Amino acid sequence: MLTCIGLRKDYVTERGAVAAVAGIDLEVAAGRFAAIIGRSGSGKSSLMAMIGGLSRPSAGQVTVDGTDIWGLSENDLAAFRNRRIGYVFQFASLLPTLRLVDNVALPALLGRSRDGTDAYGRAAELLAQMGLGDHLDAYPSEVSAGEQRRAVIARALINDPAMILADEPTSDLDEQTEIEIMDELLAVNRERGTTLVLVTHNLALAEQAEQIVHIAGGGIVA
Amino acid sequence: MAADRRGLGWLLASLALQNLGRRRARSFLLIAAVAVASGVVFTGATLMRSIDRSMEIGFTRMGADMMVAPEGALTNITAALLTVEPTDLVLDADLFAKAGIASVRRAAPQKIARVEHSGIGSHHESADLIGFDPALDFTIRPWLVEKLNRDLQPGDVILGAGRDAPLGSQLLIFGKPHIVYGRLGRTGVGTHERGVFMTFQTFDGLAAAMGGHAGHGGNGSLAVLQPGKVSGFLVELAPGAPPLQARFAILSSLKGIKVVTGDTTMSGIRQGLAALLDGILALTVLMFASMALMVSVLFSAIVTERRAELGLLKSIGARRSQIVGMMVIEAVIATGVGGALGVVLGFLAMRLYERSLVYYLENMGVPFAWLATPQVVAFALGAIALSSIIGALGALTPAWRASRRDPYDLVRGES
Numbered sequence A: 001m002l003t004c005i006g007l008r009k010d011y012v013t014e015r016g017a018v019a020a021v022a023g024i025d026l027e028v029a030a031g032r033f034a035a036i037i038g039r040s041g042s043g044k045s046s047l048m049a050m051i052g053g054l055s056r057p058s059a060g061q062v063t064v065d066g067t068d069i070w071g072l073s074e075n076d077l078a079a080f081r082n083r084r085i086g087y088v089f090q091f092a093s094l095l096p097t098l099r100l101v102d103n104v105a106l107p108a109l110l111g112r113s114r115d116g117t118d119a120y121g122r123a124a125e126l127l128a129q130m131g132l133g134d135h136l137d138a139y140p141s142e143v144s145a146g147e148q149r150r151a152v153i154a155r156a157l158i159n160d161p162a163m164i165l166a167d168e169p170t171s172d173l174d175e176q177t178e179i180e181i182m183d184e185l186l187a188v189n190r191e192r193g194t195t196l197v198l199v200t201h202n203l204a205l206a207e208q209a210e211q212i213v214h215i216a217g218g219g220i221v222a
Numbered sequence B: 001m002a003a004d005r006r007g008l009g010w011l012l013a014s015l016a017l018q019n020l021g022r023r024r025a026r027s028f029l030l031i032a033a034v035a036v037a038s039g040v041v042f043t044g045a046t047l048m049r050s051i052d053r054s055m056e057i058g059f060t061r062m063g064a065d066m067m068v069a070p071e072g073a074l075t076n077i078t079a080a081l082l083t084v085e086p087t088d089l090v091l092d093a094d095l096f097a098k099a100g101i102a103s104v105r106r107a108a109p110q111k112i113a114r115v116e117h118s119g120i121g122s123h124h125e126s127a128d129l130i131g132f133d134p135a136l137d138f139t140i141r142p143w144l145v146e147k148l149n150r151d152l153q154p155g156d157v158i159l160g161a162g163r164d165a166p167l168g169s170q171l172l173i174f175g176k177p178h179i180v181y182g183r184l185g186r187t188g189v190g191t192h193e194r195g196v197f198m199t200f201q202t203f204d205g206l207a208a209a210m211g212g213h214a215g216h217g218g219n220g221s222l223a224v225l226q227p228g229k230v231s232g233f234l235v236e237l238a239p240g241a242p243p244l245q246a247r248f249a250i251l252s253s254l255k256g257i258k259v260v261t262g263d264t265t266m267s268g269i270r271q272g273l274a275a276l277l278d279g280i281l282a283l284t285v286l287m288f289a290s291m292a293l294m295v296s297v298l299f300s301a302i303v304t305e306r307r308a309e310l311g312l313l314k315s316i317g318a319r320r321s322q323i324v325g326m327m328v329i330e331a332v333i334a335t336g337v338g339g340a341l342g343v344v345l346g347f348l349a350m351r352l353y354e355r356s357l358v359y360y361l362e363n364m365g366v367p368f369a370w371l372a373t374p375q376v377v378a379f380a381l382g383a384i385a386l387s388s389i390i391g392a393l394g395a396l397t398p399a400w401r402a403s404r405r406d407p408y409d410l411v412r413g414e415s
């Protein structure tokens, strides 16, 4: 269960403060698929980053399964990001100098949630599941953008997170690939009961969600 | 699915290495700068300690403060007063014992004879035979660099550095067998290098043979061969005795003598060397200070450049210690390699200039001896460790500062 209360994010710029997120209350039940929609610049990514433990709110609270995540210590917050959240960024986010299999195994190694053998075994399994079984040893630059995004999803899944936060994971991909990747995410949501929060511009996609959150100007519109 | 597995440490280290490899020119500059600093520190420390130690030896080997010779004898001022000069004139052996001069701590008598056809060296070469009193000698034996593993005995000779007969071998002098007991180090004084040193007893044993072959003394009877006569004395002053007053005291209480003081430029040279050492030390400290500065500036830039990568690592759960550790590893690899390279270059440079350096120092009267290998190794490891530590410290602050930022800010590349 995800709860946001009075969540704010103000950016301080040379032209004054910008309220990217201006007081959001939100609740997403465990195992749900929620879609966040809104125009560019409405504050979707800022909201996601605060939910995922990546950006400290200016005010308000994020609670995941009863834990106030921004009240955690540095190390506990790192463990939260590592174990509980699978984050899929809006942009390419693989480490370019590591192979796909290293990239996918990395969160398990960082969090010591699995030993080396297990981490690599699971990484290979997930990549194979994403149709990348033949590209374990490939470097990110050696595969397509869609394949990179699949590898990021595999990385997000390696520690069996409670929640996947996907920030426009398919915005730069063609329609067919977008559908394939969305199918993967929806399958994870359905089969494993992983909560899925998805930011998308694709309204048809959002229609499939159990909960739609429409954001404009940093706030939720009904 | 046979992707080979890699540990976390390996992955983080490889990220660090890849980053170094991605910016070849910058990494090269960093490594080169560290190498220069480490090389200067290593060679500086090694030379400094070597010279320092050589000077310590030099002080004990400096020889006498003064030489007392028969009035009218020809004397040569050499860098170190170690032996008296060959002369026809003699003094009484018990001269100082009788006079009892307060400012004289000890006076070592010596006999010296320059002989030809002795059988030492080539046929026509003249050789200096130098006799000393083992109970009073303080100038000759400090120079022993190698010797037999026993006490000096009658019939033994000690050779100057310029003569090469193996230790323990037999040396015929005027047909009489002698044993080569030891060898002196290089003193920088030619007559010492070719000298043959022995106790009075051994010297006297050769008196009969020498009588006919003396280079000095014209018709064969050498004054110094008479019992109770010596060529001169090497004098060490009592601690704190002012040289001028001591000289005056000697001249006034002893008749028929002259006093030769040691080469006063020696002390000047020593002071000059001390200043040089201070200079090296200052240079070393400066080098390291500027290197530390440069490394920290460079690593601020490196951290800034890698912000997205650090943010990404943080997003997937890297702890701050892991982020900082990775950056520090990168710095330590670069500066450690630089440090090691500097040591190698410094070592080569010292080897290359060893000849001229040793020659230069020995010319100034400082016998040069390299430090023992373990000490050189310790300095080498020290220079490498110091380089790595400076790298670690240089990277620590920027890495630590970056690591506390929100991952989202890092990933987005905000300043």
Ligand SMILES: Nc1ncnc2c1ncn2[C@@H]1O[C@H](COP(=O)(O)OP(=O)(O)OP(=O)(O)O)[C@@H](O)[C@H]1O
Residues within 6 Å of the ligand: A011, A012, A013, A018, A019, A020, A038, A039, A040, A041, A042, A043, A044, A045, A046, A047, A090, B412, B414
């Ligand atoms: N670091 C920042 N500093 C200043 N302003 C920022 C910063 N990050 C975001 N903003 C501003 O905050 C607002 C919300 O940005 P955000 O990235 O959350 O929007 P978004 O809904 O994700 O947009 P998009 O659909 O284009 O990704 C925007 O007006 C943006 O310009």
Ligand SMILES: [Mg+2]
Residues within 6 Å of the ligand: A044, A045, A046, A090, A167
């Ligand atoms: Mg966005």
